[in-house]
Amino acid sequence: MNSEDKHRPYSRKTAVAIGELRKFRAIGEKFNYMGIEMIVESHVDMVKYIGFIPYLTAAYKNNNGELKHAYFKYSELPALIAENS
Numbered sequence: 001m002n003s004e005d006k007h008r009p010y011s012r013k014t015a016v017a018i019g020e021l022r023k024f025r026a027i028g029e030k031f032n033y034m035g036i037e038m039i040v041e042s043h044v045d046m047v048k049y050i051g052f053i054p055y056l057t058a059a060y061k062n063n064n065g066e067l068k069h070a071y072f073k074y075s076e077l078p079a080l081i082a083e084n085s
Contacts, residue, residue, distance in 0.1 A: 017054040017074040018043050024056070024081060031084045036060050038070060056080075 021043045025031050030039050038058035045052040054074045062068050072080060 011052065014045055014052045014054050018045065020077060021054060021056045021074060024077060024084075031058070031080065033058075033060075033070065033072075033080065033083065041069070 025040045027040050027042060030037055032038070038060040041057045041059050043054070043056055045054045047053075056072045056077075058070045058072065060068055060070060
């Protein structure tokens with residue numbers, strides 16, 4: 001990481017990852033995960049001790065009709081793409 005990256009909200013690598021999550025599904029678009037229909041709520045990054053971790057947040061209804069939320073890290077994107085192609 002160069003000195004310029006320290007002043008950015010997140011690195012170029014994180015920005016590219018968030019861009020790929022957005023390309024998978026935009027906010028408001030639906031996808032399936034393990035047979036459950038989900039809708040994308042946001043594409044964000046979460047600060048951890050090791051840096052920024054990009055992820056996608058989604059909402060779904062469980063069997064009781066309750067609204068729940070799921071979080072998918074960028075590393076899980078290949079599995080989401082495979083399930084929804």
